[in-house]
Amino acid sequence: MRFARIATPEGLTFAVIDGEGDDHANLTAKAIKGTPYTEPEYTGKEFPLADVRLLAPTLPSKVVAIGRNYADHVQEVFQQSAEHLPPTLFLKPPTSVTGPGAPIRIPDFATKVEFEGELALIVGKPCKNVKAADWKSVIRGVTIVNDVSSRDLQFADGQWARAKGIDTFCPLGPWIETDLEKFELDNLPIKAHLTHDGVTETKQDSNSDQMIMGFGEILEFITASMTLLPGDVICTGSPAGTEAMTPGDTIAVEIPGIGVLENPVEQA
């Protein structure tokens, strides 16, 4: 099942996406009464997806991210091997979250802003001290995240909260896919296509089989410290291929089976 959050002429609502594939022309959004974290109760209102605007599919209380979880990305950003720089945990603020199609807005003091296409897990129930083997029991589904990062600020600050926490620096969507058995989560292609000056090139072209910490390990690691709540987002790390974006570009992160998360880039 696919859950989205949509802006309709009648207001904002969570919805179930009806239909197959990614083509919005073939999909219908069926509004639900509550959130994606319980069985859906339909309001009876339906909208052709082409007629509404997709928003970020969750309103998280926190966005917890695993950095340095792909060896090739560690090498390209830090010029050191992942052996010396193991995965680490950081937070992006909820105010950085934005939806599919919404602009990534770059302020003038961020001079090297890169995309990072990643697979994101959406938490389904309050949980603490989750064992690795039980990770699927607390996850509602998966979606795509772009962990937008200002490399200059990241290195200048030491801490990554500002470089990765600027408003609009966490595009999320297009929807939450709840069927974790629908695809091989440990073997999912992750791609990012950058359009610059009208030319589209595939910059990230990797696979979740390259992750250093797996999903279960990530859940056990985070929840040993922090309680996770429904709607919380876990960013599972970026593979190599990240590159700077400039105003006028469009960045599309693609994970086959989930969909495409595309955002234009603007000067703030």
Next chain:
Amino acid sequence: MRFARIATPEGLTFAVIDGEGDDHANLTAKAIKGTPYTEPEYTGKEFPLADVRLLAPTLPSKVVAIGRNYADHVQEVFQQSAEHLPPTLFLKPPTSVTGPGAPIRIPDFATKVEFEGELALIVGKPCKNVKAADWKSVIRGVTIVNDVSSRDLQFADGQWARAKGIDTFCPLGPWIETDLEKFELDNLPIKAHLTHDGVTETKQDSNSDQMIMGFGEILEFITASMTLLPGDVICTGSPAGTEAMTPGDTIAVEIPGIGVLENPVEQA
């Protein structure tokens, strides 16, 4: 005016604290209908403060903190001068927030957990791109925060999110003092008293006049990147004197004119 959040036999509510001084026996909590971010509308219910439990006085969407904002603390933690390690921004998750009197719970993998007594600002209205001179216009009031930090994890991880983000590692309170003209904010004593084996010693004994970035500068710095929302917490940095706590200890952070934030320490 002082706003608190309290647990009563009838449920949880925000309240205005009536009476002078810190002695709970002389104070009354007058329940209000909404939140502290509008003029209080009283429900008519009143409770002697001694009969209710104080909770953290805000439910923040985010806790934004300025690290390395007191030169003497930079030296004691990093063994480097603040000139080489300027103030930096980090986030603590909302799930780390706990109230006055509630235990700080130390998990077994955190082996050097220190207190950091700090002055906290509570945001009063949604804001972005605040100019330093206007900072008071977006702040609802001040309170006390203990930015509990596991030094071992802080250095092992590089990023501070886990070391400072463990559940209960953000005691906050006892209340929000809204009268910013009541005291000299730029000249406020900040103290932390650690009770270990029944002996109480004052470990932090500093003053907000030692801050590197002032309040206005902090607001301008944060809101250049992030939208702040009502209830959000800004931790303004810890002075020197931080030290490890062990289960059985009690830590009391005191800022005269605001109050005392006291928490016992337990093994998780």
